[in-house]
Amino acid sequence: MAALTTIGFDADDTLWQNEQFFRLTEERFVALLGGHGEAAEISGRLLEAEKRNLGFYGFGIKGFVLSMIETAIEITRGQVSASVIDEILAAGREMAAHPVETLPHVTETLAALAGRYRLVLITKGDLFDQERKLAQSGLGDWFEAVEIVSDKRAETYARIFARHGDGAGRAMMVGNSLKSDIVPALEAGAWAVHVPHDLTWALEHAEEPTQAERYRRIADLGALPALLEHIDSPHRSRRLLLEE
Structure with a gap:
């Protein structure tokens, strides 16, 4: 050998x-959409979106943020507010700026x-x-x-x-x-x-x-x-x- x-x-x-920052952001995302479903359902829908989008956006924060936006649109049936989208984008920027x-x-x-x-x-x-x-x-x-x-x-x-x-x-x-x-x-x-x-x-x-x-x-x-x-x-x- x-x-x-x-x-x-x-x-x-x-x-x-790395993963701990994704988990914390996911918790924040679930709280934002808490009025539209149970936490487990929202997390499950987000995971499905991430899985679908890997071939388009790859791995990382950008793909995660886009999947959160897509999930928010789906769960609210297109009624998600601009303020929620803004909070999702802000959460993504915070992840990208977090110290290593x-x-x-x-x-x-x-x-x-x-x-x-x-x-x-x-x-x-x-x-x-x-x-x-x-x-x-x-x-x-x-x-x-x-x-x-x-x-x-x-x-x-x-x-x-x-x-x-x-x-x-x-x-x-x-x-x-x-x-x-x-x-x-x-x-x-x-x-x-x-x-x-x-x-x-x-x-x-x-x-x-x-x-x-x-x-x-x-x-x-x-x-x-x-x-x-x-x-x-x-x-x-x-x-x-x-x-x-």
Whole structure:
């Protein structure tokens, strides 16, 4: 088994907080439309709109805001007021302007791995928003490459790890989404490490691939360096024998 040379990191809810701001905005949206239905119904209609619109608007705040407006029009049967639309737009602007909050153990883990592996940031979503968050996070210098993609599929990882590394077979993907970060990376032939987040968008759920040989799960990013030492130990042992 070839030694690992490249590690890909997801961004949202892996390196910094993201979903919590969507949840808070959704609560605000549901309250705005509280006179037109139950909270669960409004949230369900919003999720359906988001699902329909992914192919048109992609992932991120802009698509979320447009889906909220669409849902408001549907639920009110076209009677939504201009003031409600204005509040939805204001909520979207507040999300886009919110300071970036990095998650625990991020900086020290990237510092420990930089130089030993090629670190690549692989994130999906709106280009402008993802670039803003990366710049505000102060984490950009740790990465040798940044890839902002429209979606994450097996071919996405195969292409990125071939471009910035030695192929998927010698790469690892680290992230919080089983659907986007883990399953397609495994399908591409890479290692995949799941770092669960307390909040994960419903459309990012997938069955945990517990039987996959290259799948691992850790509680937080602070456990990643030790995991890599364990995975890479056979290669280190072989190198020591050759040096002797």
